[in-house]
Amino acid sequence: MSQRTSWRPRVANVVADRPAKLLAIGSLVLVMLIWGSTFVVTKSVVAEVPPLLFALLRFTVASVLLMIAAHATGALAAMPRPLPFGVLALMGLTGVTIYFAGFNVALVYTSAADGALI
Secondary structure: OOOOOOOOOOHHHHHHHHHHHHHHHHHHHHHHHHHHHHHHHHHHHHOOOOHHHHHHHHHHHHHHHHHHHHHHHOHHHHOOOOOOHHHHHHHHHHHHHHHHHHHHHHHHHOOHHHHHHO
């Protein structure tokens, strides 16, 4: 005969997982705030700085910060050797440069709200 066990909620695990869950929710809210403010900030900056120069500055700063983070975590060592510069350049041109150049130029001619909706 099998022994009958009563069902009990896993209270200990719920309490232990609460900080992780709160961190995940807080991180999502932070990402939403940053993502949502991008349109407003970009709209105000392109009124003062040429759109293509802003795109260049934005991604130069981002690239430097990501290279520092990759070096600090050892991720650069995991890169394939030799580096496929042609593929990386093509991906950067089509996936980042053209998109954000168009995004910045478009915000010169439209509102931040319209840019966010499109």
